[in-house]
Amino acid sequence: QKEVEQDPGPLSVPEGAIVSLNCTYSNSAFQYFMWYRQYSRKGPELLMYTYSSGNKEDGRFTAQVDKSSKYISLFIRDSQPSDSATYLCAMSEETSGSRLTFGEGTQLTVNP
Amino acid sequence: DTAVSQTPKYLVTQMGNDKSIKCEQNLGHDTMYWYKQDSKKFLKIMFSYNNKELIINETVPNRFSPKSPDKAHLNLHINSLELGDSAVYFCASSPIPWTGNSPLHFGNGTRLTVT
Numbered sequence: 001q002k003e004v005e006q007d008p009g010p011l012s013v014p015e016g017a018i019v020s021l022n023c024t025y026s027n028s029a030f031q032y033f034m035w036y037r038q039y040s041r042k043g044p045e046l047l048m049y050t051y052s053s054g055n056k057e058d059g060r061f062t063a064q065v066d067k068s069s070k071y072i073s074l075f076i077r078d079s080q081p082s083d084s085a086t087y088l089c090a091m092s093e094e095t096s097g098s099r100l101t102f103g104e105g106t107q108l109t110v111n112p
Numbered sequence: 113d114t115a116v117s118q119t120p121k122y123l124v125t126q127m128g129n130d131k132s133i134k135c136e137q138n139l140g141h142d143t144m145y146w147y148k149q150d151s152k153k154f155l156k157i158m159f160s161y162n163n164k165e166l167i168i169n170e171t172v173p174n175r176f177s178p179k180s181p182d183k184a185h186l187n188l189h190i191n192s193l194e195l196g197d198s199a200v201y202f203c204a205s206s207p208i209p210w211t212g213n214s215p216l217h218f219g220n221g222t223r224l225t226v227t
Contacts, residue, residue: 008152034215043116043202043218044155086153099160099168100216105153 003027006089006103015112019076023089023103026070030091030101033065035074038086038105047087048074079110115139116219118203124225125193132189133222135203143167144186145204145216146178155202161186162208193226200224 006023013019021035032051036044048063050056050072056063062075072091076083089103116137125131137144145168146158160168161180175191186203200221 038153041220043204043220044216045218046215049215088153088155090155099157102155105155107153 001026002104003101004089004091004103007106008104010107010109012109012111013079015079015081015110017079017110019074019079019083019108019110021074021076021087021089021106021108023072023091024070025072025091025101027091027093027101028067028070029093032092033063033072034090034092034100035061035063036088036090036102038088040085044088081110081112084109116203116205116217118201118219118222120222121220122223122225124227126227127193127195129193130189130191131193131224132187133201133203133224135186135188135219137184137203137205137217139205139207139217141205141207141217142183143206143208144180144183145206146186146188147202147204147218149200149202149221151199159186159188190224193224195226198224198226 004025035048037047038044050063050065053065053067060077064073086105086107088105090100118135143162145160149155158172159178163183164180177189180186202221203219204216
């Protein structure tokens, strides 16, 4: 069983839709939770970062962490074609420093 | 002005060959990493160096040997390449061994194909 599970999709939505991306995990020691966005043929770039449980909002993006359910989400409001990319969740333990554990990514296409 | 740059971008080679991938970052970061992304987009850490010192060495075949001549450079040498080594290899950097508040900056990857 993988430490981090993420539905690979693909997910296709019309422009303007609300997108919900999710990851579940098994390691209760994870404390840091991130979402990376990866465009085709590019490296991942950090989109959102959350420490422990709670919500974080940045423009059209909202990240939620529910540690009791070991479940994290990324919501994209008013999705745009430029949001078309692969979204990877990543997480880390308090003391693991550099060691990030990634989900396998969800491929999202926003159709104009 | 690429922050983390890798060369080559594409690498096609035959089984049994030895090859190297180079990485340079101009961000002034102390820590550099090698990640491997397989065909299913699954990213997994291989190595990490902090100021030229190896700090993470995951379960990777010893055919893979990283080298950091200085904190701005991290190279990856692969001996006796195998079909299963085909993947995209990403270099990344961060200001310090990642504490949770310092994002990883990734290069654009080296696509290795072993035939």
